[in-house]
Amino acid sequence: MVSLDRMDRRILEVLQQEGGISNLELAEKVGLSPSPCSRRVKQLEESGIIARQATLLDPVKLGLKLTAMIQISMDRHTPDRFENFEKTLEGYLEVISCCLITGQAADYLLEVLVTDMESYQDFLLGKLTTIQGVTGVHSSFVLRKIIDRTSIPLTHL
Structure with a gap:
């Protein structure tokens, strides 16, 4: 199990609701500058916490x-x-x-x-x-x- 801090959780919450959001928009929503935000997302992907991103369709x-x-x-x-x-x-x-x-x-x-x-x-x-x-x-x-x-x-x- 990977340890998540408050910022990681906030990033994950936003990404789960708005998967297509740009890094710039994500950084603004969570209160980070774009570079550290991008690094955190990359770490979450490499750790396997972010398994994949998908678009939800209405069946x-x-x-x-x-x-x-x-x-x-x-x-x-x-x-x-x-x-x-x-x-x-x-x-x-x-x-x-x-x-x-x-x-x-x-x-x-x-x-x-x-x-x-x-x-x-x-x-x-x-x-x-x-x-x-x-x-x-x-x-x-x-x-x-x-x-x-x-x-x-x-x-x-």
């Missing part, structure tokens, strides 16, 4: 109106079975996230984005259930996202 405006949360059960809990499943999922662009989980009957929890129920059915029957080892699929559909954070709160660090 609904792109026609991706259906979000499914899918619990997957596997027939065997072996490294090769899990590796094959995970490698196969990497090629499925519908999958937004995949987590190996515990505490449930399922082994994986997927978040999948598709245009509609028909495209979900195509994904489910044409891709997901054809992966070797998948024995159980339980789907839930998101009606509305109540909290959808992309930032990590830093105030408690």
